[in-house]
Amino acid sequence: MIWLLHGSxxxxxxxxxxxxxxxxxxxxxxxxxxxxxxxxxxxxxxxxHHSFSSIYAETDRDAVIFYKNxxxxxxxxxxxxxxxxxxxxxxxxxxxxxxxxS
Numbered sequence: 001m002i003w004l005l006h007g008s009x010x011x012x013x014x015x016x017x018x019x020x021x022x023x024x025x026x027x028x029x030x031x032x033x034x035x036x037x038x039x040x041x042x043x044x045x046x047x048x049h050h051s052f053s054s055i056y057a058e059t060d061r062d063a064v065i066f067y068k069n070x071x072x073x074x075x076x077x078x079x080x081x082x083x084x085x086x087x088x089x090x091x092x093x094x095x096x097x098x099x100x101x102s
Contacts, residue, residue, distance in 0.1 A: 009033045012042040014055075022050065024057035040070040047091070057089040064089070 010029035014022040029038045047055060057067060058077070067089035068074050080086040 010038050010042055012039075012046065014046060017056075020051070020053040022046070022052055022055055024055060027057075039066060043070060043091075053092060055091040059087050059089060061085055061087070067091075 008030065010027070010033065012027045013025040015025050016022050024043070027039055027042065043055065046052070055072075057072070059067060064074055064087045067087075070091075072089040072091045075088045075090070077086040077088055
């Protein structure tokens with residue numbers, strides 16, 4: 001969780017698959033702090049501190065652009081639930097660059 005002055009700004013939950021892979025289970029940033037790169041910083045932080053070779057997330061159309069913008073490869077999973085297209089998001093390679101939160 002990231003805190004700034006008087007409250008939380010965002011949180012990221014992961015599941016470790018093994019020492020080199022994780023799955024993002026949830027990610028959230030306070031509405032007033034969205035669009036400032038905080039979500040991407042959180043992903044970079046866990047990648048830098050754990051040296052993951054891959055990070056996977058599954059999301060819907062509302063968040064797929066976020067993952068694409070921070071370097072994830074996007075693949076449609078189709079209509080996994082009635083009327084809801086889901087996407088697999090995969091980031092592979094060496095750990096990302098160090099950030100302000102590293």
